[in-house]
Structures are given as structure tokens and as C-alpha cells.
Amino acid sequence: MKILVGSDLGYQVNGPATLILNVQPAETPRQRILRETLTITPEGTRTEHWTVPATGNRYLRVHAQAGTSLHIHHEAEVELDAHVADPGEVTQLAPAELPPEVLPHLWPSRFCESDRLERLALREFCDAPPGHARVTAVCNWVHDRITYLRGASSPTTTATDTLLSGAGVCRDFAHLSVALCRALGIPTRFVSAHAPGLVPPDFHAVFEAFLGGKWWLFDATRQASPDVLVRIGQGRDAAEAAFAEIHGAATPTTMSIRAEVLEGPDVGRGLRTTQAVADVAEAP
Structure with a gap:
């Protein structure tokens, strides 16, 4: 499967500023970058690149000067090799294992804050079969109770905030799902991604649960098919997988995101939620 992804980010810099960006796809055994371009204007802007070995997250640090209009253009063609399985065969490991x-x-x-949600999680999901079915039950519960509403949350909104307010965006759906799964004894992590078929196009947040020795992808918003997600970053929550950190006087002005399947399934035919998808971009 081949997917074209990209982003155009603009910032007005009113004082010396440093931006740390995590917008480039990770390269892993199951997610291979076929070609990639990265252009930064003004020309001569000082940059640094590095990859964190433990996660595969790729970072770009940009040192911008005062009085400039900064523009970052990125595009990549990515080849995915998704591992797909029958959800009924995906089991849950005990903590000792x-x-x-x-x-x-x-x-x-x-x-x-999974420690604050343990009683709720046990009450709501104790009857769900352990394994993939239990995590799917968490996704269904979050999807049915939380309204997807832009502007309903902020960068400081937590899982319990989302639970109390009853509304949020993909980041909030992922955080609440992660917290509930951890409260059930299931290792879970936050994943940032490109998502073909997402309307409107944007960076997307999903999560992975560690079941049966693999990390399996889930999207509680039900807006993206896990088998076409292009992984960008991962972490314990969004604080470790932010798309951008701004240090200094830089203000976002424009953002355009794209993700298109070049060869593979037609995402317009609907979500494929009856299969389990693991290691779409296999990582440690």
C-alpha cells in the first residue's frame, strides 16, 4: 500500500523563536519512506534533525529569526505493510507476563490519569471479554459518550476533563481511551498519525494497546481506518508526541495537511472495523 502525506505550516515570527516539530513519518520495518522532501523558507534558516531510537519519532528543530514569515513544507510517499488478524485471536496478557x-x-x-478512573473502568468493562474485544468495548464506550466538537478542549485538557465535559477532539478521545485501558491493566500508548479519508484533513490522534505480544491500533473517533494510518509519533500521551512545540514569539498562521492513498484500499468505502490491525508501523 502506498500513501502520499504532507503538510504546509506557516508561522509569523515576532521575536527569536525555536520550534520543535514532529511531523515527518517514522521509518520502521513496516512503514518505509519511498521519497521525501522538506523545504524551509526563508532559505538559510538554521535547522537540526534527529530521531529518538526508542520510539522512532523524528524531530526537526528550527531556529527562526525575528521579523520573518516562516514556512515549512513537507511531503513523503510511504509504503505500508499492515499486519491484519482476526480480533477474536488477539488475547490479553496478564501483568506478570x-x-x-x-x-x-x-x-x-x-x-x-488512569489511577483516577480504575473504579469506572472495572465497572463498565469487567464483563467484556479480555483482549481485542475489551479494548474495542472501550472505544465504543468513548465514541458513544463523547461528542466530537472542535474547540471543546485545550492543550491542557486531560482524560478526566474530557470525561466530565463530554466533548473533545481526536486527541481527547485518544487520551480517555488510553486512561481507561491502563486502568484495566492493558499497556496503551498515544499515537500521532496521518489519516487518509479524514474530513477535514488534519493531523490525527489514535492509540495502540499491547495485546498478545503486539501493539494493536485503535481509533475511538471512528474517523480513520487503522490499516491506512501513517505513524508520525508515539508516546505515553500527547506531551511526548506533540506535532509542534513553540519556544519564543512565533504565532501559527497557516496549516494544510494532506493524506492520500495512491495504491491500496478505497478509504471512501467506509471504515474497516471488523479486523485487528497491528504493527502498521512496527516500533519498539
Whole structure:
């Protein structure tokens, strides 16, 4: 499967500023970058690039000068090799069986206060079969109770805030789902991605649950098909997988996102929610 992704980001810089961006697709055994371009104007703007080995997250640091109109153009053609399975065969591991490296994804984090939601999670999902079905039950519960509403949350909104307000965007759906899964003893992590078929086009937030020795993708908003998601970043929550951090006097002015399937399934035919998708971009 081949997917074309890209972004155009504009900033007005009124004073010295440093931007740390995580907008480029990760490159992993199951997500291969066939070609990629990155253009930054004004020319000569100082930049740095690095990849975090533990996550595969790729970062771009831009040092912008006062009085400039900064523009960042990125485009990449990505080849995906999704691992698809029968959800009924995806089991749940007991905490004693979990690999040590996934244990941090059981712990509460800044935006996913799983320790505050344990009683709710046990009450609502104790009867759901363990494994993929239980995480799907969490997704269904969040989808049915939280209204997708732009402007209903802020960068400081947490999972419990979303639960109380009853509204949010993809980031909030992911945080609440992650918190509930962790409260059930399921290691879970936040994932930022490009999502073909998303309306309107935007960066998207989903999550992964560690089941049966693999990380399996889920989208509680039901707006994207997991098998066509192009992974950008991952972390315990959005604080570790933010698309952009701005340090200094820079104000966002424009943002345009695109994601298009060049070769593969027609995303316009609807979501494929009857299959389990793992390791779309296999990562540690």
C-alpha cells in the first residue's frame, strides 16, 4: 500500500523563536519512506534533525529569526505493510507476563490519569471479554459518550476533563481511551498519525494497546481506518508526541495537511472495523 502525506505550516515570527516539530513519518520495518522532501523558507534558516531510537519519532528543530514569515513544507510517499488478524485471536496478557519495556505504558501520565478512573473502568468493562474485544468495548464506550466538537478542549485538557465535559477532539478521545485501558491493566500508548479519508484533513490522534505480544491500533473517533494510518509519533500521551512545540514569539498562521492513498484500499468505502490491525508501523 502506498500513501502520499504532507503538510504546509506557516508561522509569523515576532521575536527569536525555536520550534520543535514532529511531523515527518517514522521509518520502521513496516512503514518505509519511498521519497521525501522538506523545504524551509526563508532559505538559510538554521535547522537540526534527529530521531529518538526508542520510539522512532523524528524531530526537526528550527531556529527562526525575528521579523520573518516562516514556512515549512513537507511531503513523503510511504509504503505500508499492515499486519491484519482476526480480533477474536488477539488475547490479553496478564501483568506478570508483560515485557518490562511496555510496563511504563501501564502508568498514569500527564494527560491520562488512569489511577483516577480504575473504579469506572472495572465497572463498565469487567464483563467484556479480555483482549481485542475489551479494548474495542472501550472505544465504543468513548465514541458513544463523547461528542466530537472542535474547540471543546485545550492543550491542557486531560482524560478526566474530557470525561466530565463530554466533548473533545481526536486527541481527547485518544487520551480517555488510553486512561481507561491502563486502568484495566492493558499497556496503551498515544499515537500521532496521518489519516487518509479524514474530513477535514488534519493531523490525527489514535492509540495502540499491547495485546498478545503486539501493539494493536485503535481509533475511538471512528474517523480513520487503522490499516491506512501513517505513524508520525508515539508516546505515553500527547506531551511526548506533540506535532509542534513553540519556544519564543512565533504565532501559527497557516496549516494544510494532506493524506492520500495512491495504491491500496478505497478509504471512501467506509471504515474497516471488523479486523485487528497491528504493527502498521512496527516500533519498539
